[in-house]
Amino acid sequence: MKISNLHRFVQIAVTASVVSGVASIANAQDNDSLVLNGEIEMVTRTAAPAYIDGLDEVISGWHFRSDETQALQMDDFDNSGMLGVDAGQEAWDTVQGPEQKSCASCHGDVSSMEGVRTVMPKYNEEAADLWTLEDYINNCRTERQNVEAWGYTSGPMTNMAALIAVQSRGMPMNVAIDGPAAPFWEQGREMYYTRTGVLELSCASCHEQSAGLHIRADHLSQGQINGFPAYRLKNAKLNGIHARFKGCVRDTKAETYKPGGPEFHALELYVASRGNGLSVEGPSVRN
């Protein structure tokens, strides 16, 4: 253990010094490898899916962060996002409501959720709509437990999403974009490339054309969402996907769409599809 740790630090030190020579010219992403707890190897760089024209390689946001921030995600004890996972586990086991049911009453151990995060969002035949992980969680709450739905970006909701994401850590993202999901994907792509706001920025302006460059004192990533929910050091809590979208749209000085609304659903599918092949990292640690 000791030797492998040392080896890892040496490796980081070496790559860091190589990268720092180049960093001032263009890109910030490094070549470190992400291994969680010395066990789970993550795919953080892979060939871009064929339907993405603007990228050759898709890169996890982890690569754009400093070594210190990266290290926080490599050990579950140091990853404060795991506090949210613990809280989610408690909620999972809590019997409540008139039906006297917990999540576990129907689903058993939470490990039964393995793989769920990799295919979200997906088309729900019964509802004839595109559903995110949050929609499925709230549906269970209102239809099966008969309790009030959680706020779409609320703490309990994001904690539960993190708990479910953890079950799929290391598995590749694999959302379906064909069949009934296709119109949503088209809508999402349209949104991704449409400039909005006073600053007239599209998602692509920053995350496709400028990934790796500075945005004020920070580095732009490709905007991949395989690491969500993400523990952000700036607000010391887990952040959901739509909350992040809202922040991005706001930063273009536009009126934002509503988290949980149809626009962000479509955008989530498209952005998730841009990261197909990257490992599920949630909960990741970011700036």
Next chain:
Amino acid sequence: MASGVKPRVKVPKTAAAGEVITIKTLISHKMESGQRKDSDGNIIPQSIINTFTCDFNGQNVINVELHGAISTNPYFQFEATVPESGEFTFTWQDDDGSTYTDSKSIAVS
């Protein structure tokens, strides 16, 4: 007791006599600073962890006083020399009078 408080501690299970080990602790706590206002404009009173201590077999290892402006979920990492097998005990004192504790045994060969 503040809600959602849960201490977590990481200590190696075994060590050699006299070895310096690294201990990590993390407690989920809101650390309400006393500077913020609620939606009605009233100040939310300060509610933080004010003291953290770690003892080994009754002997104090570290004693920390915490004040305002410390972030939510305080994390401490420190080193200790272990002369013999025994138990680390960890104590966090809350402003509201609650005490949170955890303990971890270590075997020295």
